[in-house]
Amino acid sequence: MWCSRMALRRLQWIAVTPLNITWGLTSNVQRKMSTLPRVYVTRQIPPEGLKILRESGQVQFELWDSDDVPVPRKELLQKVKGVDGLVCVLTEKIDAELLDAAGPNLKVLSTMSVGFDHLSLEEHIKGLICVGIRVGYTPDVLTDAVAELTVALLLTTSRRLIEATHEAKTGGWGTWRTLWLCGHELANSTVGILGLGRIGVAIAERLAPFKVKKFIYTDVAPRPELASIINAEYVSFNEMAKQSDFLAVCCALTPETKEICNKDLFSKMKNTSIFINTSRGGVVNQEDLYEALSTGQIAGAGLDVTVPEPLPTSHPLFTLKNCVILPHIASASYTTRNAMSALAANNLLLGLRGETMIKELKL
Numbered sequence: 001m002w003c004s005r006m007a008l009r010r011l012q013w014i015a016v017t018p019l020n021i022t023w024g025l026t027s028n029v030q031r032k033m034s035t036l037p038r039v040y041v042t043r044q045i046p047p048e049g050l051k052i053l054r055e056s057g058q059v060q061f062e063l064w065d066s067d068d069v070p071v072p073r074k075e076l077l078q079k080v081k082g083v084d085g086l087v088c089v090l091t092e093k094i095d096a097e098l099l100d101a102a103g104p105n106l107k108v109l110s111t112m113s114v115g116f117d118h119l120s121l122e123e124h125i126k127g128l129i130c131v132g133i134r135v136g137y138t139p140d141v142l143t144d145a146v147a148e149l150t151v152a153l154l155l156t157t158s159r160r161l162i163e164a165t166h167e168a169k170t171g172g173w174g175t176w177r178t179l180w181l182c183g184h185e186l187a188n189s190t191v192g193i194l195g196l197g198r199i200g201v202a203i204a205e206r207l208a209p210f211k212v213k214k215f216i217y218t219d220v221a222p223r224p225e226l227a228s229i230i231n232a233e234y235v236s237f238n239e240m241a242k243q244s245d246f247l248a249v250c251c252a253l254t255p256e257t258k259e260i261c262n263k264d265l266f267s268k269m270k271n272t273s274i275f276i277n278t279s280r281g282g283v284v285n286q287e288d289l290y291e292a293l294s295t296g297q298i299a300g301a302g303l304d305v306t307v308p309e310p311l312p313t314s315h316p317l318f319t320l321k322n323c324v325i326l327p328h329i330a331s332a333s334y335t336t337r338n339a340m341s342a343l344a345a346n347n348l349l350l351g352l353r354g355e356t357m358i359k360e361l362k363l
């Protein structure tokens with residue numbers, strides 16, 4: 001078994017490394033290969049995407065052959081020189097330095113993520129598109145997984161599951177007590193959604209059977225079509241803060257939403273409210289959140305995303321019992337990650353052929 005895995009890995013390396021790709025090939029094939037567009041993949045992405053790239057016969061590509069360690073910046077800057085396409089994940093900062101290093105051949109950038117703040121925020125993406133670089137991303141395919149995880153995190157936080165398992169395991173479980181480990185329930189609650197998009201709708205759809213009384217949302221403008229699916233009412237930012245028993249953050253990180261969840265928001269929330277963030281850590285002012293949680297201004301927080309990532313284990317938020325922190329796993333199901341990988345690969349290939357991408361960022 002071990003031998004065949006090793007053999008497979010070696011074969012894959014031979015197939016994907018431009019340097020090795022010509023091994024054992026005739027000079028005609030070698031010549032053809034050298035004219036194919038060059039692509040760099042910054043991560044060992046899930047197999048479906050790699051298979052699509054490998055079997056396309058459309059590109060020659062090289063990848064950073066690890067999923068455990070991101071490609072070092074120096075290596076990345078070196079490897080992107082002269083490439084026609086780049087497949088990246090959210091740990092790679094795509095900025096002016098990288099584009100300079102890549103040079104004028106770069107035509108398509110395909111990120112295996114729905115979030116695109118690593119493309120140096122919106123202004124920069126506009127810049128990319130202006131200089132003719134097309135940008136693909138992977139929305140929709142992760143909606144179910146993210147919504148599912150958001151519900152799991154919400155229930156874990158509101159019903160204090162981490163504290164409860166800890167108590168059970170470490171001898172804190174005494175007699176049955178009337179108010180011990182009590183939390184807050186969804187039945188008859190008001191759920192607020194900050195940034196109503198596909199994911200917000202999917203979260204609400206999953207929460208509705210828990211007998212939520214009312215869904216409210218806020219966004220830059222009302223989104224009646226989406227809101228009608230979940231019967232959600234559009235309210236102002238302040239109203240959302242005041243009314244929500246559960247507040248789920250679903251907005252993208254942009255210059256406008258940076259640290260939008262701060263002292264001002266938390267001070268308006270009820271002290272029984274639960275705050276949930278599965279979007280980006282940058283939308284939250286973490287010092288203000290710590291203050292709100294430690295003083296009982298709000299009841300709890302569940303975070304799948306933080307600044308920085310990973311959050312250092314010495315971070316004050318880790319000391320709080322009413323804060324549940326996950327390591328950015330909202331889309332982490334095998335099905336979804338493979339679908340994201342496949343979509344990123346297909347976006348890249350379509351873009352390089354000058355065709356419409358399945359999901360292209362247009363700002």
Ligand SMILES: O=C(O)[C@H](O)CO
Nearest residue numbers: 112113114115142331
């Ligand atoms: O932006 C994304 O795609 C998520 O945060 C990771 O799946």
